[in-house]
Amino acid sequence: MKVAVIGTGYVGLTTAVSLAMYGHEVVGIDLVEAKIAMLKQGLSPIYEPGLEKALVQVLQQGILTFSTDLKDAKDSEVLFVCVGTPEATDGTADLSYLLASISDIGVLHNNNPMVRTAVIKSTVPVGTGDRVAALLEDGQSLFVVSNPEFLREGNALADALKPSRIVIGANHQAARAVMERLYEGVAAPRVITTRANAELIKYASNAFLATRISFMNELSRLSTVLGTDILTVAQGMGLDSRIGPEFLRAGVGYGGSCFPKDTIALLQLAQEKGVSLSLLDKVREVNRSQPVWFMQQVRKHIPELKDKQIALLGLAFKPDTDDIREAPSLTIIEELKKSGAEIRAYDPIAAPAVQKLHPEVTYFDTPEEACKGAHAALLITEWKECIQLPWSVIHANMAQPALFDGRNAWPMNEVREAGFHYTGVGRS
Ligand SMILES: NC(=O)c1ccc[n+]([C@@H]2O[C@H](COP(=O)([O-])OP(=O)(O)OC[C@H]3O[C@@H](n4cnc5c(N)ncnc54)[C@H](O)[C@@H]3O)[C@@H](O)[C@H]2O)c1
Structure with missing residues (x-):
């Protein structure tokens, strides 16, 4: 055709x-x-x-x-x-x-x-x-x-x-x-x-996926306080065939060109029709505050971020894309800037796009270079090249060996054994 x-x-x-x-x-x-x-x-x-x-x-x-x-x-x-x-x-x-x-x-x-x-x-x-x-x-x-x-x-x-x-x-x-x-x-x-059903299927699917993410993100805050491990909790939940394993990963929040805009558009549509979608409202609120909550976890370990070198690993809203629309990295950059930290960033593909918005950030060609001399490294996007790292080299070259894993993708036990401080999202 x-x-x-x-x-x-x-x-x-x-x-x-x-x-x-x-x-x-x-x-x-x-x-x-x-x-x-x-x-x-x-x-x-x-x-x-x-x-x-x-x-x-x-x-x-x-x-x-x-x-x-x-x-x-x-x-x-x-x-x-x-x-x-x-x-x-x-x-x-x-x-x-x-x-x-x-x-x-x-x-x-x-x-x-x-x-x-x-x-x-x-x-x-x-x-x-x-x-x-x-x-x-x-x-x-x-x-x-x-x-x-x-x-x-x-x-x-x-x-x-x-x-x-x-x-x-x-x-x-x-x-x-x-x-x-x-x-x-x-x-x-x-x-x-019908056309209307097809249109609602799309919005409802994205809203539901966003809900699962925000549910796990909010739960991760409780898990942090309880000293439980959200990864194990998610694994146990996902084995229930009524739940399934997808989209149960706690992290720094969802981004991209779809979930943020489609959830607000669905809320606006509902409001126009006089219907309250209060759950979806909360989903968005949790997502907005998740990167801020993550930064609070960083500050618990490093209360004074002023003039500290902070490495950001991954900037795209997810791995394998150059898309930075609504990426959590952008909120985290703003939070770090407010705290007076010096930002050292690495992303294999999306760095040029972020550089246009944030020329004040220093960009590096490898995660190892970004971590050199840093007082903390934050994993924001779980690119393969940001996960599999030579931990002993990284440890030797950081000013302070502190890892904050915004995607629960770093090997917690291994890095702790290597002498790092490690904070994940809802893990202990
Ligand atoms: N990106 C995703 O993962 C994804 C997934 C499912 C659905 N969607 C939906 O698909 C749509 C497109 O998303 P996208 O991410 O591909 O957007 P995009 O911004 O990457 O691409 C849109 C393209 O349309 C072009 N364009 C705009 N007006 C035009 C016109 N009058 N004639 C010809 N070209 C025109 C733009 O130049 C641009 O290249 C959106 O509604 C989005 O919500 C996106």
């Missing part, structure tokens, strides 16, 4: 590459010329494991092309909308990019009539698909589908090629049939439903 993907960010580029790998003829469209120029050369503007290699392959096969002009999608039967829906100043989802691309699709369709399906992959508030359909859908030649995306950054291509589920919200049988044809051969459970 001929497919267009509008927006070539984390979701759009992954969607474009995976659809080409399924055998569709895909054109990726973006407004940003520099991005399209890079993509045409087989260079990925984002860091995502395996994505660039796959991109080069499908480019060479000629089944994926890129353009800044939607006219190059005039023959596309399916048009995916993968543009950003960031948080507006009032917490609602900013739909301006989405509505602009919908309007572009309307113009393209009027100028080049054929049967088409516009597929909203961006995360949008419940009712958006119906609102767009009222503008676009004629039930004859143009259909609107909601097909939310569940990929995880850092594992995006693998998730797109082997999705946990395919949710299709469509109010017309013809549109459902197009989507079945598009995803033919992709082994994943299907949920075929």
Whole structure:
């Protein structure tokens, strides 16, 4: 099938590459010329494991092309909308990019009539698909589908090629049939439903995952006081098949472009409808305070941080991504700056992005260098290269051998035996 993907960010580029790998003829469209120029050369503007290699392959096969002009999608039967829906100043989802691309699709369709399906992959508030359909859908030649995306950054291509589920919200049988044809051969459970249900599935999934994280983070505060080990507690909980082991890891809080903005957008939507989602409100509050609570644990051991050298290992919101949107590292940098500490940071991929925001931080090429002369090292993102460290070398080179493990990923017993002070999140 001929497919267009509008927006070539984390979701759009992954969607474009995976659809080409399924055998569709895909054109990726973006407004940003520099991005399209890079993509045409087989260079990925984002860091995502395996994505660039796959991109080069499908480019060479000629089944994926890129353009800044939607006219190059005039023959596309399916048009995916993968543009950003960031948080507006009032917490609602900013739909301006989405509505602009919908309007572009309307113009393209009027100028080049054929049967088409516009597929909203961006995360949008419940009712958006119906609102767009009222503008676009004629039930004859143009259909609107909601097909939310569940990929995880850092594992995006693998998730797109082997999705946990395919949710299709469509109010017309013809549109459902197009989507079945598009995803033919992709082994994943299907949920075929209305657009509104599909939209709520996406928000509810992210809100629920955020809830699990905040539950464990709040519990880790109790675990710290009780002297229990949250890792063992999580392991014991996760073995219950009704609970499962995923998303039970206590840490410095969730970040990224999805959980923070999708939880606030869901809260705003509920408020608009006169419904209180008080639990979700608390989830956000716990997440906001978790990096601050973590810094209090640091201060218990080092009460005066002024002029102390503090190493931050990991800056991206999670490993295997360059994404720093809403990353807990940014809150921790602010907290350290307020305390007058000198910050020494390392991240294998995301350092340049943080450097733009925080040129006053000193950046190093290895975790070992960042730790040299430091009075404490804080693990913020569990990159492989930040976990597997030569502990005796680190110990010998730190001014004060104190480790604060914001991801419970360092080997607690081993580092304590090596002579470090170790504080994890809810561990003792
Ligand atoms: N990033 C994730 O892990 C993830 C996962 C699931 C769902 N989502 C959702 O997917 C959507 C996209 O997220 P993202 O992280 O890929 O965003 P992104 O910011 O990385 O990419 C958006 C892209 O859209 C382009 N764009 C904006 N307006 C355009 C227009 N009118 N025409 C063409 N291109 C346009 C931008 O230049 C940018 O390249 C959001 O709604 C997000 O909530 C994201």
